[in-house]
Amino acid sequence: MPDPSGEKPDPSVEKPDRQACETRLRKVQAEVDAAAQVAGRSPEEVTLLAISKTKPAALIQIFLDLGVRHFGENRVQEAAEKWPALRVGKQVDLHLVGPLQTNKVRQAIDVFDVIQTLDREKLARVLAKHKDADGFPKLYIQVNSGAEPQKSGVLVQDFPEFYALCIELGLTIDGLMSIPPLDEAAGPHFELLAELAAQYGLPNVSMGMSNDFPTAIALGATHVRVGTALFGQRDTP
Numbered sequence: 552m553p554d555p556s557g558e559k560p561d562p563s564v565e566k567p568d569r570q571a572c573e574t575r576l577r578k579v580q581a582e583v584d585a586a587a588q589v590a591g592r593s594p595e596e597v598t599l600l601a602i603s604k605t606k607p608a609a610l611i612q613i614f615l616d617l618g619v620r621h622f623g624e625n626r627v628q629e630a631a632e633k634w635p636a637l638r639v640g641k642q643v644d645l646h647l648v649g650p651l652q653t654n655k656v657r658q659a660i661d662v663f664d665v666i667q668t669l670d671r672e673k674l675a676r677v678l679a680k681h682k683d684a685d686g687f688p689k690l691y692i693q694v695n696s697g698a699e700p701q702k703s704g705v706l707v708q709d710f711p712e713f714y715a716l717c718i719e720l721g722l723t724i725d726g727l728m729s730i731p732p733l734d735e736a737a738g739p740h741f742e743l744l745a746e747l748a749a750q751y752g753l754p755n756v757s758m759g760m761s762n763d764f765p766t767a768i769a770l771g772a773t774h775v776r777v778g779t780a781l782f783g784q785r786d787t788p
């Protein structure tokens with residue numbers, strides 16, 4: 552499209568490469584479908600969540616144009632700045648996959664369709680206070696299956712008590728999420744999360760990222776969270 556202002560484009564502003572995005576999307580989607588097929592699962596059982604954290608709206612728009620409707624962000628503020636405009640007129644399903652501070656709960660409820668990171672009692676109590684809000688997000692409990700001190704999530708041994716508390720508070724839990732330790736094989740962590748979800752009758756299991764989503768699908772993931780393999784490397788961590 553010719554630029555009506557007649558100005559030359561600024562070469563320092565990187566123009567998102569549509570073709571590269573489409574190629575990456577087709578490749579990842581094919582890998583998702585293949586992993587599901589190998590596991591004897593229907594590809595429709597697995598939702599590819601495009602993790603668009605740190606990525607600009609213009610790049611996300613390309614994926615929207617390509618038909619992607621399931622996205623994840625890890626910061627409430629960033630999502631609140633990007634998504635209300637991006638999602639106008641579309642059935643977008645937006646997941647929070649990063650830590651949620653209790654003073655951001657109101658905003659998170661307004662912005663997100665799913666909060667995957669319910670990880671502590673204080674947050675459960677604040678969420679419960681807002682429960683009657685229209686369009687209340689679905690909630691997944693984040694499980695710290697590697698018991699890593701620096702990582703969010705409920706420890707496996709604390710899960711039964713935490714789940715019971717959530718139910719007592721009137722919250723509906725729709726699934727589980729985990730981020731396995733970087734320095735261990737992810738398989739046993741995926742297995743554990745899927746087993747825990749099955750044990751509690753929870754339909755959604757969010758696990759697997761760019762490096763290991765086929766393994767996660769083999770072990771029962773319903774949602775894989777893929778950032779880098781779709782959007783390219785992130786400049787900021």
Ligand SMILES: *Cc1c(COP(=O)(O)O)cnc(C)c1O
Nearest residue numbers: 602625648760761776777778779
């Ligand atoms: C960033 C992030 C991802 C995506 O990671 P990639 O390795 O870029 O695919 C998935 N899950 C969570 C919780 C994240 O923060």
